[in-house]
Amino acid sequence: MLVTLCGGVGAARMLSGLVRVVPPHSITAIVNVGDDTVLHGLHISPDLDTITYTLAGMDNRETGWGVVGETWTVMDELARLGGESWFRLGDRDLATHLFRTERLRAGDSLSEVTASIAARRGIDVRLLPVTDDSVRTMLTLAEKTELGDPGTEVSFQDYFVRLHHDVRVTAVRFAGAERARPTRAVTDALASAGRIVVCPSNPIVSIGPLLAVPGVRDTLVARRDDIIAVSPIVAGSALKGPADHLMAELGTEPSVVGVARLYAPWVGTLVIDDADRALAGQVEAEGLRCVVVPTVMDSPDRAAALARVVIDTGD
Amino acid sequence: MLVTLCGGVGAARMLSGLVRVVPPHSITAIVNVGDDTVLHGLHISPDLDTITYTLAGMDNRETGWGVVGETWTVMDELARLGGESWFRLGDRDLATHLFRTERLRAGDSLSEVTASIAARRGIDVRLLPVTDDSVRTMLTLAEKTELGDPGTEVSFQDYFVRLHHDVRVTAVRFAGAERARPTRAVTDALASAGRIVVCPSNPIVSIGPLLAVPGVRDTLVARRDDIIAVSPIVAGSALKGPADHLMAELGTEPSVVGVARLYAPWVGTLVIDDADRALAGQVEAEGLRCVVVPTVMDSPDRAAALARVVIDTGD
Numbered sequence: 001m002l003v004t005l006c007g008g009v010g011a012a013r014m015l016s017g018l019v020r021v022v023p024p025h026s027i028t029a030i031v032n033v034g035d036d037t038v039l040h041g042l043h044i045s046p047d048l049d050t051i052t053y054t055l056a057g058m059d060n061r062e063t064g065w066g067v068v069g070e071t072w073t074v075m076d077e078l079a080r081l082g083g084e085s086w087f088r089l090g091d092r093d094l095a096t097h098l099f100r101t102e103r104l105r106a107g108d109s110l111s112e113v114t115a116s117i118a119a120r121r122g123i124d125v126r127l128l129p130v131t132d133d134s135v136r137t138m139l140t141l142a143e144k145t146e147l148g149d150p151g152t153e154v155s156f157q158d159y160f161v162r163l164h165h166d167v168r169v170t171a172v173r174f175a176g177a178e179r180a181r182p183t184r185a186v187t188d189a190l191a192s193a194g195r196i197v198v199c200p201s202n203p204i205v206s207i208g209p210l211l212a213v214p215g216v217r218d219t220l221v222a223r224r225d226d227i228i229a230v231s232p233i234v235a236g237s238a239l240k241g242p243a244d245h246l247m248a249e250l251g252t253e254p255s256v257v258g259v260a261r262l263y264a265p266w267v268g269t270l271v272i273d274d275a276d277r278a279l280a281g282q283v284e285a286e287g288l289r290c291v292v293v294p295t296v297m298d299s300p301d302r303a304a305a306l307a308r309v310v311i312d313t314g315d
Numbered sequence: 316m317l318v319t320l321c322g323g324v325g326a327a328r329m330l331s332g333l334v335r336v337v338p339p340h341s342i343t344a345i346v347n348v349g350d351d352t353v354l355h356g357l358h359i360s361p362d363l364d365t366i367t368y369t370l371a372g373m374d375n376r377e378t379g380w381g382v383v384g385e386t387w388t389v390m391d392e393l394a395r396l397g398g399e400s401w402f403r404l405g406d407r408d409l410a411t412h413l414f415r416t417e418r419l420r421a422g423d424s425l426s427e428v429t430a431s432i433a434a435r436r437g438i439d440v441r442l443l444p445v446t447d448d449s450v451r452t453m454l455t456l457a458e459k460t461e462l463g464d465p466g467t468e469v470s471f472q473d474y475f476v477r478l479h480h481d482v483r484v485t486a487v488r489f490a491g492a493e494r495a496r497p498t499r500a501v502t503d504a505l506a507s508a509g510r511i512v513v514c515p516s517n518p519i520v521s522i523g524p525l526l527a528v529p530g531v532r533d534t535l536v537a538r539r540d541d542i543i544a545v546s547p548i549v550a551g552s553a554l555k556g557p558a559d560h561l562m563a564e565l566g567t568e569p570s571v572v573g574v575a576r577l578y579a580p581w582v583g584t585l586v587i588d589d590a591d592r593a594l595a596g597q598v599e600a601e602g603l604r605c606v607v608v609p610t611v612m613d614s615p616d617r618a619a620a621l622a623r624v625v626i627d628t629g630d
Contacts, residue, residue: 038420039417040357040413040414040416040417041356041357041358041413041416041417041420042355042356042357042413043356071386071388071406073386073388073406073407073410074389074406074407074409074410074413075410076410077406077407077409077410077411078410078413078414080410080435081410081411081414081431081432081435082414082431082435083410083413083414083417084417091386091388091389091392091406092388092389092392094389094392094409095388095389095390095391095392095393095395095396095398096392096396098355098356098357098389098393098398099355099393099396099397099398101355101356102354102355102356102398102399105353105356116396116397117396120395120396120397
């Protein structure tokens, strides 16, 4: 049994590689919910949706979010009404949010709803939100923005979408995490996994919220030798999103060495890109084994090749 | 200043006639909210929307609900997910519900949101929900249905849409009405109106919830001489919806005489259709003046002609 720790796009690509090299039903994906938000009364789970759409072959590879061939009738009309349309919700995507919201209102857990959606989408990978409780990633801004003066704390989607993550940050916290509990399925999966793969997701705002749920980090520390992470930083930059400058702003060098430092307490092996070969020694100096391979998943074949590496390394 | 008491389709047609014979800005429409519901987390106000779409020229005259030329991308996808799709929400219609829900969540009142939507749709008639509080029409079913045994109480939309109002009822109540307050705008409009027109809406489940809001009925009783109602019953049948059999099930004869009996305490004049000419004497025996004209608004011209009658009668 393989367990993956997941954010959004990078994790979705990693999983789309993994399902080509191991049976999908042998994979359990534990997914960040810190990006979740409620908009227009609808519960939106961006990371779960990105992974679901990708594994269902519905993902829009050009944008990295949403559904391919999407239409925008609702959003266009909402804009006509003067509604909030900065968070673009496509018509088919909206159906997911309506479904989730209705089920949650009826008393089902996010785990149950996620399983239903995955089943309907024909996905055999087991998708588990890390918790059924509310965890919300909040960022304190260093600069004045349309949302307020320096020091204003905003939600992840305000930061990521509304402000295009084009603003410096002084702090990140995971609101509600201290009261959240990992689901039983998550706890069991982490305990019984043969291998745990940390997908190339943002260490701070994608993997960070997973670790913030009480019990998860301790479990991972105990499983350190079986944990292999893929660096989301290549040649000092994030392939997508704000991981690089977020790391710098929060005091960690935006490099594979910085990733190694963040992960060292609970990750045994770090996979870095060929571009960072010269830093392999510094990664190992942080106490991690280091594997150097091509990590950029710009095609399904390359995703599968990387998947084979994370499966085979150390076996 | 003209005030109308409104349910959905019949009221929308009456208003579309009235705006052809008096300046739209001189009309205030007080609208039922007992049909309102929350589905998929979205606040839906069917009567307000039917009136808005009709006055904006967006209404689908074939179905009597929703938006003309509507698309169904979201609902089709929701059905694919196995979601609740018995209440058909078109894509453009959904934008209204997203807008309303977001604004209500932000703390605006239903009155404020309704005014914003009307302004965006270019509507000069003043649309007022009778209350900003929650009033929900609930019906007790006489028969076993997919929703439960005889005696089960269901919401209006469960009755009207899900069960196609094809089931007998033993009771109707307006949950929350006893704690609701009419808005100040409603109270002022009722007090200052030169004339009050009761649209040809369902007396029980469209006009009934208006009367159930404390203070409204007393105000109407005091204005009785200035109130003119159009019968929604023609030749013993409702033109649309379950008004006829609901009246019968709840102990009122489904005829213009039954309507007269229900309205006699607070309506001075009842407009009935030519088809019911023979019953005019019985209507008058209930203590109402009776006007006999064509009332079926099957064209804009006929709606305008009826509007002229309700404006001119008694002047």
